[in-house]
Amino acid sequence: xxxxxxxxxxxxxxxxxxxxxxxxxxxxxxxxxxxxxxxxxxxxxxxxxxxxxxxxxxxxxxxxxxxxxxxxxxxxxxxxxxxxxxxxxxxxxxxxxxxxxxxxxxxxxxxxxxxxxxxxxxxxxxxxxxxxxxxxxxxxxxxxxxxxxxxxxxxxxxxxxxxxxxxxxxxxxxxxxxxxxxxxxxxxxxxxxxxxxxxxxxxxxxxxxxxxxxxxxxxxxxxxxxxxxxxxxxxxxxxxxxxxxxxxxxxxxxxxxxxxxxxxxxxxxxxxxxxxxxxxxxxxxxxxxxxxxxxxxxxxxxxxxxxxxxxxxxxxxxxxxxxxxxxxxxxx
Amino acid sequence: xxxxxxxxxxxxxxxxxxxxxxxxxxxxxxxxxxxxxxxxxxxxxxxxxxxxxxxxxxxxxxxxxxxxxxxxxxxxxxxxxxxxxxxxxxxxxxxxxxxxxxxxxxxxxxxxxxxxxxxxxxxxxxxxxxxxxxxxxxxxxxxxxxxxxxxxxxxxxxxxxxxxxxxxxxxxxxxxxxxxxxxxxxxxxxxxxxxxxxxxxxxxxxxxxxxxxxxxxxxxxxxxxxxxxxxxxxxxxxxxxxxxxxxxxxxxxxxxxxxxxxxxxxxxxxxxxxxxxxxxxxxxxxxxxxx
Numbered sequence: 244x245x246x247x248x249x250x251x252x253x254x255x256x257x258x259x260x261x262x263x264x265x266x267x268x269x270x271x272x273x274x275x276x277x278x279x280x281x282x283x284x285x286x287x288x289x290x291x292x293x294x295x296x297x298x299x300x301x302x303x304x305x306x307x308x309x310x311x312x313x314x315x316x317x318x319x320x321x322x323x324x325x326x327x328x329x330x331x332x333x334x335x336x337x338x339x340x341x342x343x344x345x346x347x348x349x350x351x352x353x354x355x356x357x358x359x360x361x362x363x364x365x366x367x368x369x370x371x372x373x374x375x376x377x378x379x380x381x382x383x384x385x386x387x388x389x390x391x392x393x394x395x396x397x398x399x400x401x402x403x404x405x406x407x408x409x410x411x412x413x414x415x416x417x418x419x420x421x422x423x424x425x426x427x428x429x430x431x432x433x434x435x436x437x438x439x440x441x442x443x444x445x446x447x448x449x450x451x452x453x454x455x456x457x458x459x460x461x462x463x464x465x466x467x468x469x470x471x472x473x474x475x476x477x478x479x480x481x482x483x484x485x486x487x488x489x490x491x492x493x494x495x496x497x498x499x500x501x502x503x504x505x506x507x508x509x510x511x512x513x514x515x516x517x518x519x520x521x522x523x524x525x526x527x528x529x530x531x532x533x534x535x536x537x538x539x540x541x542x543x544x545x546x547x548x549x550x551x552x553x554x555x556x557x558x559x560x561x562x563x564x565x566x567x568x569x570x571x572x573x574x575x
Numbered sequence: 576x577x578x579x580x581x582x583x584x585x586x587x588x589x590x591x592x593x594x595x596x597x598x599x600x601x602x603x604x605x606x607x608x609x610x611x612x613x614x615x616x617x618x619x620x621x622x623x624x625x626x627x628x629x630x631x632x633x634x635x636x637x638x639x640x641x642x643x644x645x646x647x648x649x650x651x652x653x654x655x656x657x658x659x660x661x662x663x664x665x666x667x668x669x670x671x672x673x674x675x676x677x678x679x680x681x682x683x684x685x686x687x688x689x690x691x692x693x694x695x696x697x698x699x700x701x702x703x704x705x706x707x708x709x710x711x712x713x714x715x716x717x718x719x720x721x722x723x724x725x726x727x728x729x730x731x732x733x734x735x736x737x738x739x740x741x742x743x744x745x746x747x748x749x750x751x752x753x754x755x756x757x758x759x760x761x762x763x764x765x766x767x768x769x770x771x772x773x774x775x776x777x778x779x780x781x782x783x784x785x786x787x788x789x790x791x792x793x794x795x796x797x798x799x800x801x802x803x804x805x806x807x808x809x810x811x812x813x814x815x816x817x818x819x820x821x822x823x824x825x826x827x828x829x830x831x832x833x834x835x836x837x838x839x840x841x842x843x844x845x846x847x848x849x850x851x852x853x854x855x856x857x858x859x860x861x862x863x864x865x866x
Contacts, residue, residue, distance in 0.1 A: 280689050283768045287685025288697050291678055291738055298735050299704040302712035302719060309715060367597060370590045385851055386598055389605060392847040392854065394797040396815040397836040400822055401608045404829045409620040411607065446604065449597075454855055478586070507710050510799045510815070517823045529710045529800070536714045537804055545714045553711035560706045 303553065310547040316540030328547035337535065342548055344523060345531040348437070352512075352527060353505040355441045361498045364449055368456030369486065384457065387450030395447065395510030402443045403518045406430050430515065433524035440525050443511050448504070452497060459493030460486070495566045503559055506552070509533070528552045612834040613640045619829045643834035650817070651824050656809045657817060657835075663806070664814040665842070666729060668795035671736045675791040676784050678738035683746025684776050688758060698747070704740045710800070717804045731805040732813070736795060742787045749783045750776065785853040789846065796843060814839045 310328055314321040332342040367387070371380050390398065405412045406429035416427055429439045463486065471481045487494075509529040516522045516530070528548060536545025610626055611619045618625070618632035628640055648657045686698050709716075716735055725731035753776065761771045777784075799815040806812045812820075818835055825831050847854055 277690075281691035284685050284689030284691035284694065286768075287689065287772070288682050288694075291682035291701065291743055292697055294678065294738055295701055295704050295740070297719070298716065298737075299707050299712070299740075300700075302715035303707050305715035305718065306712055309718070367594070370594060373587070373590055383594055383598065384855060387601055388851075388855060389847070390601055392793065392843045393605070393840050394799075394815055394843070396797075396799055396818045397608075397840055398604075400818060400832055400836045401604045403822070404611070404619065404832065405604060405607065407620060407829070409622060411603075411624055414622060414624060446601065450601065503708075507708055509710065510797075513799065514819060514822065517819050532710065532714065533800065533803070537717075542714055542718070549711040549714055553708065556708050556711065557706055 306546045306549050306553075309543055310550050312543050314542040314546075316537075316542055321543075324543070328543045329551075332544055332547050332551070337531075337544070338539070340523065340526050340531055340534065342528070342531065342551065345526050345528045345548075346551075348525055349506060349508075349527045351437060352440060352444075352508060352525070353502055355437070356444045356505045357498060357501040359441075360445055360449060360452055360501055361494065364452035364497075365456050365490075365494065367449075367453045368460055369482065371453070371457060372460050380457075384450070384454055387453050389450065390447045391451045393447070396514055398443055398447045399511045399514035399518075402439065402446070403430070403515065406439055430518075430520045433521065436515070436520055436524050440508075440511050440515060444505065444508065448501075452501060455497045455500075456490070456493060459490055459497075463489050499559060499562060499566065503556060506556060506559070608833050608837055608840070611830060612643050612837040614643075614830050614833075616827065616829045619833070643830040644838065646825075646828065646831040647821070647835035647838055650821060654809060656812070657838075659810050660812050660814050660817040661839075663729075663732075663811060664796055667732045667798075667813060668792045670729070670733045671795045672788040672792040674733070674737040675739060675742050676788045679742030679746045679787060680750075680777055680780055680784065681772065682738070682743045683748075683750050684772055686743070686747045687750035687753070688755065688776075701740050701743050705744075713800060713804060720805060726805055727807050727811050729811075732802060732811075735801065736791070736798075739791070742791070745783055745787060746780065749780060753779065782853075782856070785850065786856050789850060789853050792846070793843065 311323055311325060312321045313324045313327070331337070335341065371383055374380050374383075393401075404410055407413075408426045408428075412429060413425070413427055417423055417425055427435060429435050467485055467489075468481055471485055476484065507529060508527055512525040512527050512530050513533070515525060522530070522534075529552070532545045532548045532552070535541050535548065606626075610628060613628040615632045615634055615638060617634055618629060621632065630640075649655060650657050682701070686694060720726055720731045720735070723730075723734075725734065757775055758771055761775055766774070797815065798813070799819065802813045802816050806816065818839060821835050822832055
């Protein structure tokens with residue numbers, strides 16, 4: 244014990260010695276400025292760092308630990324159960340709403356939403372760039388963006404009424420398809436229900452993605468198009484040969500962003516379910532987490548699902564980064 | 576040459592038709608919401624639908640065009656929590672916007688203008704939190720909030736959204752271009768570091784502050800999932816919860832549902848129409864992420 248103390252003393256004394264030496268070597272004034280700068284840097288960043296430690300890193304670790312336990316909301320005691328939760332969510336049907344169904348619903352929703360969204364918003368953005376006046380473009384951007392400021396709950400409410408058997412959507416479909424009085428079961432038939440949620444999401448976010456594409460398009464210097472026109476390229480050709488290749492980085496990034504956003508969808512599905520639609524066809528992962536963890540109190544299982552969702556999104560985020568890095572090499 | 580001009584015109588007409596069809600698709604549901612909130616359920620589901628609210632559809636004689644709004648405000652069983660819930664939403668959204676702006680600019684300033692050991696580590700770990708979706712950590716976050724005894728309080732609703740990694744990133748990117756000479760000049764003049772931040776840096780970030788503040792405000796106004804977990808008593812609930820609850824029980828009263836949706840959208844419409852520049856900028860801001 245005494246020895247330890249002694250050695251500790253020794254290290255301390257050598258440290259102070261070193262400090263003194265370094266103090267002598269470096270100009271004292273410069274040293275203090277650097278130290279001061281470092282201190283203020285810490286002071287400014289510490290609040291955020293603490294925040295993220297408590298509300299981002301700790302929860303994800305906590306989620307992982309909880310996913311290995313049989314924790315429930317109603318009982319205070321819990322014990323480690325290994326991978327039981329993971330085996331449960333992947334093999335059992337979780338009271339009629341298995342995770343496999345949720346993954347299917349999420350993937351169907353994501354693919355069915357973001358692919359049309361990317362294609363149409365790209366087309367719209369290209370069309371808007373063709374307009375002669377900036378004011379016209381600004382007007383359309385403004386209009387297309389309007390649904391995005393409504394909250395998702397409001398959007399879902401409006402569409403729920405539009406999808407009513409006697410609602411506007413059925414009237415419109417009958418008008419377009421030349422049928423009369425046919426009910427297309429928008430909120431009843433499981434396929435139609437999924438299409439309905441996609442339509443709501445598409446409606447809400449189309450303007451947002453149009454603006455992202457316009458930002459990308461505006462970055463392409465007009466001189467390239469001028470050169471192409473001089474060389475005799477048609478608009479069609481310059482779209483395929485110039486716009487698309489140069490827009491590739493934007494497209495890749497926007498599409499992965501859209502994908503991540505679609506994976507997190509909750510409000511539309513929840514609202515439709517509360518409004519009486521069946522849960523199973525639109526039981527996305529987030530909804531399953533909510534029902535399993537909060538309504539049924541199975542915190543362990545919900546955390547296991549959260550970790551699965553986290554892994555899916557991590558892989559896609561990694562793809563986003565990888566693509567962005569390769570995309571940065573494009574130069575105009 | 577003449578033919579070429581003609582061709583261009585045709586393509587232009589097609590473009591306009593396409594854009595106008597999309598405009599109709601986007602605008603009609605919003606218009607429907609506004610119009611239908613003045614209608615009786617009978618008229619909303621009439622075939623064919625007429626766009627002008629009319630009294631002849633009213634099922635009861637004492638109905639006026641504003642009955643739906645009265646119902647919306649009274650709520651289920653005349654509990655009258657609507658004003659309180661709007662207030663809650665406003666408090667939460669405004670506090671989150673304010674804290675996001677302040678904390679993000681503090682941190683962004685620290686990361687952009689100060690050299691210290693571990694700066695890159697701090698930056699990368701904050702960026703890494705962007706990879707952690709809220710939906711994946713909401714259950715543990717709920718347990719953490721419970722541990723802090725913040726369930727059913729404003730603290731519980733606000734604290735987990737006080738700042739976003741995206742906000743820090745935006746602020747840092749913006750402040751990297753801020754000339755350091757100003758800061759040095761202020762230091763020479765003897766201004767303290769906090770004063771430099773508050774008097775010089777903060778007022779010069781207005782565009783980013785506006786964009787981030789609006790983004791945060793909108794996200795919280797829209798947030799349904801977290802309040803569903805945390806706000807359990809009627810008086811702590813926020814507007815999205817109110818709408819869900821209302822829709823659940825007033826399912827057949829379409830007019831009242833549209834009225835409540837319309838009322839809930841008014842603050843966002845006001846914000847959007849007056850500050851649309853920052854909304855549209857806020858969407859474009861994502862694009863500069865790679866910069």
